[in-house]
Amino acid sequence: MTKRLFWEDMYMVRTDAQVVDIKEIDRHYHVLTDATIFYPGGGGFPKDRGKINGKKVLDVYDENGDIWHVLPEPIEGKVFMEIDFMHRYDFMQQHTAQHLLSALVYDMADGTTLSMHLGDEYSSIDVDVPPHKIDLPSLEMEALIAISQAREVRVRYYNRGDTLPPTRKPLKWDKIKGDVVRIVEIAGIDVSACGGLHVRNISELAPLLLLPKIERYKGGSRIYFYAGYRAYSMIDEYRKEITRLKAHVDELVSENKRLKKQMISYMVEEIWRGSEVTDTNVGKMIVIKVEDPDMVSAVAKARPRNLDIPILVIGGDRFTFVGPDDIWEQMRAYVRGGGKMGSFSGKVMDREGLQTFLGVRI
Numbered sequence: 001m002t003k004r005l006f007w008e009d010m011y012m013v014r015t016d017a018q019v020v021d022i023k024e025i026d027r028h029y030h031v032l033t034d035a036t037i038f039y040p041g042g043g044g045f046p047k048d049r050g051k052i053n054g055k056k057v058l059d060v061y062d063e064n065g066d067i068w069h070v071l072p073e074p075i076e077g078k079v080f081m082e083i084d085f086m087h088r089y090d091f092m093q094q095h096t097a098q099h100l101l102s103a104l105v106y107d108m109a110d111g112t113t114l115s116m117h118l119g120d121e122y123s124s125i126d127v128d129v130p131p132h133k134i135d136l137p138s139l140e141m142e143a144l145i146a147i148s149q150a151r152e153v154r155v156r157y158y159n160r161g162d163t164l165p166p167t168r169k170p171l172k173w174d175k176i177k178g179d180v181v182r183i184v185e186i187a188g189i190d191v192s193a194c195g196g197l198h199v200r201n202i203s204e205l206a207p208l209l210l211l212p213k214i215e216r217y218k219g220g221s222r223i224y225f226y227a228g229y230r231a232y233s234m235i236d237e238y239r240k241e242i243t244r245l246k247a248h249v250d251e252l253v254s255e256n257k258r259l260k261k262q263m264i265s266y267m268v269e270e271i272w273r274g275s276e277v278t279d280t281n282v283g284k285m286i287v288i289k290v291e292d293p294d295m296v297s298a299v300a301k302a303r304p305r306n307l308d309i310p311i312l313v314i315g316g317d318r319f320t321f322v323g324p325d326d327i328w329e330q331m332r333a334y335v336r337g338g339g340k341m342g343s344f345s346g347k348v349m350d351r352e353g354l355q356t357f358l359g360v361r362i
């Protein structure tokens with residue numbers, strides 16, 4: 001039986017160990033040591049990666065309590081092993097987050113976790129209640145509150161015959177195979193029997209992020225989550241994506257403005273091409289009617305240089321008049337507005353009156 005150092009200290013990254021057996025299978029060397037920090041996988045938790053004496057461990061597995069390490073070369077005597085702690089710690093975070101979320105879903109929606117997935121890409125839990133029973137934002141908020149309370153994660157062992165602590169699904173010795181049960185407790189939140197690896201304190205799960213979607217799964221629900229550094233990377237990705245999208249939107253907005261400006265200038269050109277000099281009660285004048293009130297000033301501004309005939313541009317109730325002051329003074333009986341240097345703009349107040357005054361239909 002190999003001494004499982006990963007259960008004594010889940011943060012142990014490296015250690016010495018003694019080779020006690022070795023066998024060659026298919027040109028690989030299966031090495032048994034007296035103790036190991038390599039978790040052989042199980043309970044949804046992946047196998048550890050790492051090296052022994054600098055050689056990459058190709059596989060690690062549990063055979064009747066003995067933990068074997070598969071290496072490309074033979075080793076013997078005292079060896080030095082180290083695990084890929086970033087990989088291990090990432091899964092310690094995801095796995096502990098799973099305990100926390102499963103407990104909260106049970107408390108909030110009476111949902112029991114039927115299975116879980118801890119993957120390289122994503123982690124999820126499958127619960128036995130339909131999606132409409134789960135309020136994701138509240139679940140995420142409850143999880144964040146628990147994390148901010150920095151609740152401790154404790155591991156206790158119980159020997160056959162000991163009174164077992166109350167768990168959601170009561171544990172009974174006659175249903176348990178071994179003589180020892182490992183109980184993992186998130187203080188005040190969860191008590192579960194589990195052989196996996198966990199962080200010491202759920203403050204280490206921050207930040208925690210739920211995907212804003214619940215999938216319907218076998219009549220129940222699948223909830224996706226990210227914890228710790230993995231969630232941070234995800235947030236960072238979102239942040240970069242938002243920056244990229246914003247730059248793209250800014251580009252589109254300025255392109256849109258440029259096109260609109262160009263379109264207006266074509267329209268204005270076209271309007272002027274179709275304009276005619278009209279005889280009004282106050283003399284010759286170019287009277288232009290546009291549909292869009294926003295076009296009034298653009299059309300007026302685009303008048304030909306050195307034009308010696310007054311112009312009146314009208315769109316909706318807006319207008320611009322360019323002409324002599326004496327005509328403007330008379331027009332003021334029908335409009336409200338102002339201007340200078342022979343250019344006046346504003347609002348038409350009495351359309352009928354203005355029509356009669358000018359003697360043209362506007």
Ligand SMILES: [Zn+2]
Pocket residue numbers: 095099184194195196197198
């Ligand atoms: Zn666990």
